[in-house]
Amino acid sequence: MKVAAIQMVSATSVAVNLERAAALLAQAAAEGAELAVLPEYFCLLGRKDTDKLQIQEAFGSGPIQDFLARSARELGLWIVGGSLPLTVADARASGSRVRNSSLVFDPSGACVARYDKIHLFRFDNGQERFDESRVLEPGTEPVLFELPARDGRRWRIGMSVCYDLRFPELYRRYAAQGADLLLVPSAFTHTTGQAHWELLLRARAVENLAYVLAPAQGGLHENGRRTWGHSLLVDPWGTLLGQQAEGEAVVSATLDAERLAQYRSQLPALEHRVL
Template sequence: MKVAALQMVSGPDVAANLSAARRLLEQAAAQGARLAALPEYFCLIGQHDRDKLAIAEDLGSGPMQQMLADAARELGLYVVGGTLPLKADTPDRVRNSTLVFDPQGQRIARYDKIHLFAFDNGRESYDEGRVLEAGSEPTSFEVDGLRVGLSVCYDLRFPELFRRYAPVDLLLVPAAFTHTTGQAHWELLLRARAVENQCYVLAPAQGGTHPNGRRTFGHTELIDPWGQVLAVQAEGEGVVIGEVDLARIAQVREQLPALKHRKL
């Protein structure tokens, strides 16, 4: 099955971001993708973290969800809406949510980011917990016989989440990694998750310098079950596309049956 990861450099204008996302989804469909995934915060990277609160939608309504549903239906794609803010139970908090729509435009999965990022190296600091309410439930779905597991960005550092999905064929990791942490760990962690779960990893990312001055690492990638990077885009808007091959997964698992050797 052909899959696509869409790299963006989103800004504070939601309408402009939605237009860019739709354009990239159209490019993915034109290249034959069956599933296309947008990055974390495809809809907004604002001047301030709390800008998410102003655009948060109720589940099932709103322009961000409508764009995703319309694109899925009109383009005949499974569309993974990297993340968008959905209203939370806690006041002044939102859920950082991935929504998946099928080619009929129906929502078939929702995953709320479980692990909330915090970082302070003395020069730059960030704490998602100031605005986000954490999710708690791993979520997977099926596409044409492929089992797909969902995660978001900082989740990548917690292998126990991905083990909950095993055996799985494809792991999705929409992200907006900082340039500092991405340079050090992004590809290392993506390849590790692919190797230890003997599956494909598709990671659509934010990649570039945003209007608020923040620089995200990019390097949107597709990785195979042996840990080989099949396709990558370092920075800037674009489409990374490739094949998820069930025969390749079976071959790797037969040659090195590590999943069968698990003891814990």
């Protein structure tokens, strides 16, 4: 199955970002992808954290979700909207918190899975400061969905977002459920990405004997923030199958079910776990 990681350099305008996402998704479909995954906050990288509160949508309704559904239907493509801000039911009165949610749309345009980012990023090196808990409410549950490919193979896919990458127990749980592919849409900072991005992604692939697809924000944004990029697909042996350093791009590569089975047969590490 051919898959695509969509790399973006999202701006402060939702309309502009959706226009760019539409062009990149169309490119992925033209290249033969069955699944295309957008990066974290593909719809907006605002000038301040609270900007995402202004564009929040109730689950199941809103212009960003409508865009994803329409794009999936028109392109005949499975689309994962890397993440967008969804309204928290118990915070509607104040609007002070949202969920950072990743949504899966099938080729009919139906939303078939939702994952809310569980681990919230906090970082302070004296120059850069981030604390997602100021505006985000964490999710609580891992989510795995099945994708029936055109060749009849059913791929089991585990969902995550960005900072989740640092918590291997989440991906081990997916491995225990038979995950073949792990998704990590992200907006890693340049600082942390340069240090740990590829290292962590390849580790998650190798230790779980699964493919990892990681679309990212990559470049200097309108708001002055610089993200690491390096969107990639890595195979269960830790080999990079495709990567893009910075700038808008479609990183396409193919998942090989036979190779996946071969790796798991030759090195049945998942069967040797004792904890």
